[in-house]
Amino acid sequence: xxxxxxxxxxxxxxxxxxxxxxxxxxxTEQTTDDDVDDGERTDAAVTATATDDDARYTFDDVSVxxxxxxxxxxxxxxxxxxxxxxxxxAEVVCVDGSSDRTPEIAREHGARVIEQEPQGYGxxxxxxxxxxxxxxxxxxxxxxxxxxxxxxxxxxxxxDGADVVSGDRLYHGAKAMPAFNRLxxxxxxxxxxxxxxxxxxxxxxxxxxxxREVVEEIGWTENTGLSAELLIRPLMRGYDVRERPIAYxxxxxxxxxxxxxxxxxxxxxxxxxxxxxxxxxx
Numbered sequence: 001x002x003x004x005x006x007x008x009x010x011x012x013x014x015x016x017x018x019x020x021x022x023x024x025x026x027x028t029e030q031t032t033d034d035d036v037d038d039g040e041r042t043d044a045a046v047t048a049t050a051t052d053d054d055a056r057y058t059f060d061d062v063s064v065x066x067x068x069x070x071x072x073x074x075x076x077x078x079x080x081x082x083x084x085x086x087x088x089x090a091e092v093v094c095v096d097g098s099s100d101r102t103p104e105i106a107r108e109h110g111a112r113v114i115e116q117e118p119q120g121y122g123x124x125x126x127x128x129x130x131x132x133x134x135x136x137x138x139x140x141x142x143x144x145x146x147x148x149x150x151x152x153x154x155x156x157x158x159x160d161g162a163d164v165v166s167g168d169r170l171y172h173g174a175k176a177m178p179a180f181n182r183l184x185x186x187x188x189x190x191x192x193x194x195x196x197x198x199x200x201x202x203x204x205x206x207x208x209x210x211x212r213e214v215v216e217e218i219g220w221t222e223n224t225g226l227s228a229e230l231l232i233r234p235l236m237r238g239y240d241v242r243e244r245p246i247a248y249x250x251x252x253x254x255x256x257x258x259x260x261x262x263x264x265x266x267x268x269x270x271x272x273x274x275x276x277x278x279x280x281x282x
Contacts, residue, residue, distance in 0.1 A: 056159045059089035063132035064151070066142045066206075067124025068096045068106065074144040074252035075102050079109035081148035090151070093131050094142070095124040102142075122226030129215055137215065139230075141206040143251040145176070150246050154209040163214050163239040166231055167207035171245035184263045188228065188270055195274035196236055201243050203228040204266060214239055224262055225269020232270065236277040 064082050068075060075094075082092055092111040096103045097118035106113050114131060116124060129137055136158055140146050146167065157165040170189070174182050188203045204227045214234055222229040235241045 057136050059086040061134050062136045063091040063134040064138045065093040065128035068094045068102050068142045070098045070100045071142040072101045075142050076105045077144050085148050085151050093128050095128040120223040122223035135212050138209045145249050145251045146207040147247045162242045163211050164234050164241040165209040166243045167205045167246040168202040168243040169248040170202050174248045176250040192270050222269040224265035228270050229273045232273045
């Protein structure tokens with residue numbers, strides 16, 4: 001398969017994408033045969049698409065959001081990259097619980113900073129997602145692991161009709177990721193795929209683009225496992241969810257996630273959310 005978007009629900013068409021080496025290849029779709037039947041769709045997943053010229057979203061319509069916690073080593077680089085890629089047009093929102101200079105650096109780069117007592121990943125990201133009102137919201141992490149140069153491709157997928165575009169870190173191997181974490185992420189994807197009867201490749205990626213109406217309509221409950229929840233619920237409700245391979249770099253600064261405790265919480269969230277979504281179909 002080429003470096004391309006691979007729809008998870010088998011309904012979307014492929015687009016061209018640049019490979020990690022900069023060469024352009026024709027996309028090959030990776031789809032499944034487990035499409036959600038129209039009669040089984042429990043939510044109205046028929047959303048307005050922005051395929052007409054007068055309805056296409058630009059970076060003026062995009063909010064890039066993140067939770068930040070003691071990331072003074074990386075936050076300036078991440079925000080500078082967003083500014084460069086979007087020509088300063090994308091809104092940036094940081095929900096911050098830091099005790100270092102992270103919020104000061106973010107403000108210096110023009111980000112909107114909302115200070116919050118540390119309550120976990122999901123609480124911060126929830127606030128970050130729901131604060132802005134632009135029609136496209138992109139989540140990312142503030143540790144410089146995600147490629148902000150992929151933002152135009154994510155936006156192109158939204159304009160092509162996607163409801164959710166999810167960065168697949170594992171497609172290229174994610175060699176910069178600690179081996180234990182990489183193994184865990186493969187396991188999370190396998191568990192979710194089994195429980196959903198739908199193939200997914202990276203359930204816990206922090207880089208995704210969403211149409212705002214999707215995140216406002218689905219209802220979400222998880223904290224540590226929020227990233228998985230925000231992939232599973234839209235997918236199981238029949239939204240157009242596409243995974244796009246992305247590069248993954250070594251993080252700047254120290255990780256804040258306990259791989260054992262955090263991993264167990266994520267696994268529990270995946271099982272809980274998948275079962276809830278299965279039950280709501282009855």
